[in-house]
Amino acid sequence: MSDEKKPDKQGLSRRGFLKASGISLSVPLVLNYRMVKAAGAEVKVLGPGKAPIQLTINSKPFTAEVEPRVTLLEALRNDLDLTGAKRVCDRATCGACTVIMDGKPVYSCSVLAIEAQGKKITTVEGLMQGERLHPVQQAFVDNDAQQCGYCTPGFVVACKAFLDKNPNPTPEEVKRGLGGNLCRCGTYVGVRAAVLQASRGRKGGQRG
Amino acid sequence: MAEYKWPDADKRTLIGKRISRTDGPHKVSGHARYNSDLNRPGMLHGRLLCSPHAHAKITSIDTSAAEAMPGVKAVYIIPDPDREIKWAGEEIVAVAAVDEPTARDAIRAIKVVYEVLPHSVLDTDPKAVGSLARPAQAQKVGDPDKGFAEAEVTAEGLYGMPVITHCCLEPHGSVIEWEDDKNLLVHLSTQAVSSIAAAMAPVLEIPAANIRVKQDHIGGGFGSKFGPDRWDFAAAQLSKKAGGKPVKIFLDRDSELMVAGARPSAYAKVKVGAKKDGTITAWQSESWASGGQGGGGSPPMPYIFNIPNQSKQHTAIQTNIGPQRAWRAPNHPQACLITMSALEDLAAAIGMDPLEFFLKNIELTGPRAEIYREEFQIAADLIGWKKNWHQRGDKTAGPIKRGLGLSLHTWGGGGHPSDCDITIQPDGSVELKMGTQDLGTGTRTTVEIVAADTFGLPMGVVKVLIGDNRFPTSGGSGGSTTIAGVSGATRRAALDALDQIFAKAAPALGAKPEDLEAVAGTILVKSNPAKRLTWKQACSKIGQVPITVRGKNPGPGKLGDSGVGGVQMADVSVDIETGVVRVNKIVAVQDCGLVIDIKTAESQVYGALIMGVCSALYEEKIMDAKTGKMLNPNMEFYKLAGIGDIGDLVVHMMTGKGYDERGVIGLGEPPAVSPYAALSNAVANAIGVRVPTLPLTPDRVLAALAKKGGSNARI
Ligand code: FES
Ligand code: FES
Secondary structure (H helix, E strand, O other): OOOOOOOOOOOOOHHHHHHHHOOOOOOOOOOOEEEEEEOOEEEEEEOOOOEEEEEEEOOEEEEEEEOOOOEHHHHHHHHOOOOOOOOOOOOOOOOOOEEEEOOEEEEHHHOEHHHHOOOEEEOHHHOOEOOEOOHHHHHHHHOOOOOOOOOHHHHHHHHHHHHHHOOOOOHHHHHHHOOOOOOOOOOHHHHHHHHHHHOOOOOOOOOO | OOOOOOOOHHHOOOOOEOOOOOOHHHHHOOOOOEHHHOOOOOOEEEEEEEOOOOOEEEEEEEOHHHHHOOOEEEEEEOOOOOOEEOOOOOEEEEEEEOOHHHHHHHHHHOEEEEEEOOOOOOOOOHHHOHHHEEEOOOEEEOOHHHHHHHOOEEEEEEEEEOOEOOOOOOOOEEEEEEOOOOOEEEEEOOOOHHHHHHHHHHHHOOOHHHEEEEOOEOOOOOOOOOOOOHHHHHHHHHHHHOOOOOEEEEOOHHHHHHHOOOEOOEEEEEEEEEOOOOOEEEEEEEEEEOOOOOOOOOOOOOOOOOOOEEEEEEEEEOOOOOOOOOOOOOOHHHHHHHHHHHHHHHHHHHOOOHHHHHHHOHHHHHHHHHHHHHHHHHHHHHHOHHHHOOOOOOOOOOOEEEEEEEEEEEEOOOOOOEEEEEEEOOOOOEEEEOEOOOOOOOHHHHHHHHHHHHHOOOOOOEEEEOOEOOOOEEOOOOOOOHHHHHHHHHHHHHHHHHHHHHHHHHHHHOOOHHHEEEEOOEEEEOOEEEEEEEHHHHHHOOOOOOEEEEEEEOOOOOOEOOOEEEEEEEEEEEEOOOOOEEEEEEEEEEEOEOOOEHHHHHHHHHHHHHHHHHHHHOOOOOEOOOOOOEOOOOOOOOOOOOOOOOOEEEEEEEOOOOOHHHOEOOOOOHHHOOHHHHHHHHHHHHHOOOOOEOOOOHHHHHHHHHOOOOOOOOO
């Protein structure tokens, strides 16, 4: 885990962190895991009760105690009060929960929180640069790529990840590359224009 | 006394321009808090136990194991006097626990014994459901027999669309807490902030005045989120049992699709007749519809075209599915699909271009005939109708067949009652308060535009506060009534407030109040614009106490109207080997009086078209006859269109002379009416045969092709 230098309010101290992740101490103090033998190796089994986890989100360390069955999305929303990512389909269909994990867009409803440990997670809350909107966010505003806005954070994150990979997409690539996000209000015309505006080529982006 | 009218076109600084929604930055940054995002202090998580049966009596409920579980704080059996379940997914018990996993475990620990009763969930054949089919009185207009005798050509067909579900991305639900014994704080996802308290009070036995309702943002409603629902009352009861702690219940996706959304189906066997020159002479329909226990009402058919001779018979079918809820333009999409498909089939039977055929009969549409004519002309240019239309059945080689279709629609959209308070402070700051809600239509943005334009101020000065029932009352957002209601109330409040500012500033300018004008951040003397005060200076003349003015809708002056129309044309390609329909393009031409913000208005129309593509091509609440359950209560199999599925969309708003003078009229619903008919007609034009019922899925397209040569086919 890269970001454990400064324990912030919600963070663990370095010592606490090491305890929590069971790296150097063999006595599981508050921990709820067992070691079992599987295929000849010792495997750590968490649960069924709560286990402490540490996540790196938007370059900050966060800790929580969650049951192993809790998804990253639920941990973000319920335990860490990061509610930009939304729970909509809850089974990897709609993209409303999209976050970036180690550089790739993932559906956070379909990642267990315990498995997201040690990964670099970026949520929609991490995209703004200070008070300034990220260019993708600004493009969403300019092209009215939102109505109720419930799908919007997921869409914004997916667009950012899409443009990171393909900074200069054609309109056809936009149509194919962003098929993993669904919007009920019907904002796709705005989203298409927003992606083009935010792309390196800056192809105008005038919606319509 | 202010003159209550909209500013002339050359005086509008913000009204009618292209302005980005003001809460946009909030939404794109993830900072906008929907009620489903709230984590209130000490909040408990509620879950529901729902019936697996579509029709059953409850014999017993044992919640003891759940109650004994650590972390479970309250268990509440939802009252149901006859203890009879009428649809699968009906809520029986609610539980509140310290976290979601615990609440889910508790639900699983509850034992309910059911006596399963016979159910019926199918609505496609009224003859198959016995007494559950309830025919209404037959209706007659003119002389149908004579009308059909005069007809030289007739067409007959079956048309219809299934029950679909709203699938709001933010599910239905709330966070509810007792602040003390008598005061309730409600954060509910609703289209009607001002009306929730009155609906909850009698059940909870507290005065409505003690119920505070708040909502900053709502993640979609589309007609399905007006009243408090049973789970909201359950949340209030759980909170009470848990000593007032906030309880959050938002539906899981399966419940959301099963019980919190249903647009009634509608099917009809239609016969229409016309003379060879295209003059329509008679209509006959036998229709049926279902939306759950209450059956389904009769769509207004024939839609828009007031055919002189009609005979109609409608049957409501009772089913064991989640109850129907209003959906964008209730009953209009159904009526439109059935009517426009039947008329298009008739045009094909005559061998006439449907555009020509519709225009030939346009007088039957009544007072809006000339507007429809103008709109059709514009749409035809935008889609290249003349060049691209062909007789039924694309005769070009290869499996991909292309076709064009059209439709037209109407809606009311008059403004609802609304109050608006505007407070102007001596330092020039302005606050606007209204108990309305912004469904994503841009309500927040539009009221700011109206107030700022009236005061001669730029965007960003007027602080808009909505979404709280402590603010002046405003109607629910349904029936496209919001924009005319809130803009009328805001304009009146702003004009009256400005009058007061003029009165205070006049002495300093050595002019009479009526000679003053608010322009570009100043209050100036009309005849001598050099004599001016800045807005701030003028407001400093107010004195110590701020001015608050209330504006109302309805009120003096003509600021709004009712009655709009629009036409749509669709261009599709159909693969006759796979049955897959692709949308190439849809054109929408729409009038709605004076448009406050072109940008968000267009978004409404784009959204309506996309929603139309969703239900024309994909959506269906698939019910299993055997188990009575919905087979696709998830978003993999309850499909919505994605960004690549919608083709190119073109929106043309009818604005300017002849339209603006009417004042503001609602827009949310009308453009959502026509897409189904336009797309179905385009598919028929492409493949030469009508696909009778929506959604236009590959299996239905292939089945229709297999029957080619049937009653509707003209190749
Ligand atoms: S909520 Fe995760 S993909 Fe829909
Ligand atoms: S903006 Fe409402 S769901 Fe996309």
